Amino acid sequence: MNKAELVDAVAAKTGQTKAATAVLLDGFIEAVTESLVKSESVQLIGFGTFEVTERAAREGRNPATGAALRIAAKKVVKFKPGKALTEAIAGE
Known part of the structure; x- marks a missing residue:
């Protein structure tokens, strides 16, 4: 579903x-x-919680070359569904 829908x-x-x-x-x-x-x-x-968390810096690999690279730390948004939403999706 997009925004218009x-x-x-x-x-x-x-x-x-x-x-x-x-x-x-x-x-x-x-x-x-x-x-x-x-x-x-x-x-x-009943729906859920949106929150900001910190993702730590980590080491990654370039899939094309296999070279190691540093992935910087950043903030990300996480969504935790509420009980009512979880139950509705499960069909309970």
Whole structure:
């Protein structure tokens, strides 16, 4: 599902216009992004938690040449699904 399909689905479920739903979705994405940039987690009870974690620097290999290379440390976003989402996916 891409963003346009998500907007269509949410608009159909809520009875709102696609334009209003798109503005709401953009606002949600912006708010989550701003929180993650500040290294704050975003917890949506029943759905899941988005959080920023540090990935340590490590050694890697160039697959074409086999030469060793250094992969720098960086911040990454992780998502941990909530209990309700996990159960819904499992069909419980």
